[in-house]
Amino acid sequence: xxxxxxxRTRGVHHVGLTVPDLGRTRRFFTDVLRFRPVGEVPDYxxxxxxxxxxxxxxxxxxxxxxxxxxDRRRGIGLHHLALAVPDDAALDALHxxxxxxxxxxxxxAPEPLGGGPTRHMMCAIPGGVRVEFIAAANA
Numbered sequence: 001x002x003x004x005x006x007x008r009t010r011g012v013h014h015v016g017l018t019v020p021d022l023g024r025t026r027r028f029f030t031d032v033l034r035f036r037p038v039g040e041v042p043d044y045x046x047x048x049x050x051x052x053x054x055x056x057x058x059x060x061x062x063x064x065x066x067x068x069x070x071d072r073r074r075g076i077g078l079h080h081l082a083l084a085v086p087d088d089a090a091l092d093a094l095h096x097x098x099x100x101x102x103x104x105x106x107x108x109a110p111e112p113l114g115g116g117p118t119r120h121m122m123c124a125i126p127g128g129v130r131v132e133f134i135a136a137a138n139a
Contacts, residue, residue: 014057015078020128021064022045030049033051045059054083072130080129090135095133106122
């Protein structure tokens, strides 16, 4: 029997993202962020990747030429994916790496989050999905 104030869930099992180019997005997560492949369904097509804490499912959109890009101000759905990094040095190094990637658009460089000691940055990865990276204070 659980306490009536206890949440009914226990964290994120996985996040599923539909992307226009499965190969480019997979390369971003495996080569740039060092996620490891944990499964694949080529006929779907989908890949499953993990950083050891979070699992991502990437699906390739059908009819890419008819796909509609997500508008974060008008669309319903995932606004962005936020991933934690170990510390400020890791955030700064990741920013440098992402700024050098031709298919990544850095929205803003590392800066304080809400005026506090935690820092974050935002970018659009291949396919346009927005990803935030956060170095929590005292991480």
